[in-house]
Structures are given as C-alpha cells and as structure tokens.
Amino acid sequence: MKGAAGIRRTASKIRWFWREASGEATYDRYVAHARAHDPRAEVLSRREFERQRIDAREADPREGFRCC
Structure with a gap:
C-alpha cells in the first residue's frame, strides 16, 4: 500500500x-x-x-522581435 501511495504522490507532483x-x-x-x-x-x-494571452504577449515589446 505504501508503494502505491508513493507512486500516486510522485505522479501528482509530475x-x-x-x-x-x-x-x-x-x-x-x-x-x-x-x-x-x-x-x-x-x-x-x-x-x-x-x-x-497570445495577443498580449506578442504586443509586448519586451518579448523581442518575432518574425513569424
């Protein structure tokens, strides 16, 4: 039982x-x-x-030049 709980905990963290x-x-x-x-x-x-979210990121001049 302890092994299964550890696997679930690890999977949850991942x-x-x-x-x-x-x-x-x-x-x-x-x-x-x-x-x-x-x-x-x-x-x-x-x-x-x-x-x-994408539009705001692309409009932000701090994000750098984006050609595509």
Missing part, C-alpha cells in the same frame, strides 16, 4: 509541474480568480483566454 511549466494551470487560476471576485461575471472560454 502532473502539477507539467501543468505549471506548460501554462495549462494559468486558465484554471484565471477562472478561480474571476469566480472569487464576482461569481456572476462572465468568464472567457479557454479559446478566448488563450487568444488574449
């Missing part, structure tokens, strides 16, 4: 790390923040959120 590194958890934090601030507020869809 999943957490992967979601943080890939940006997957960013949308979840956005939704949680929006709901905590105003439960009736309309939340962007995942697609809309990612589009705004």
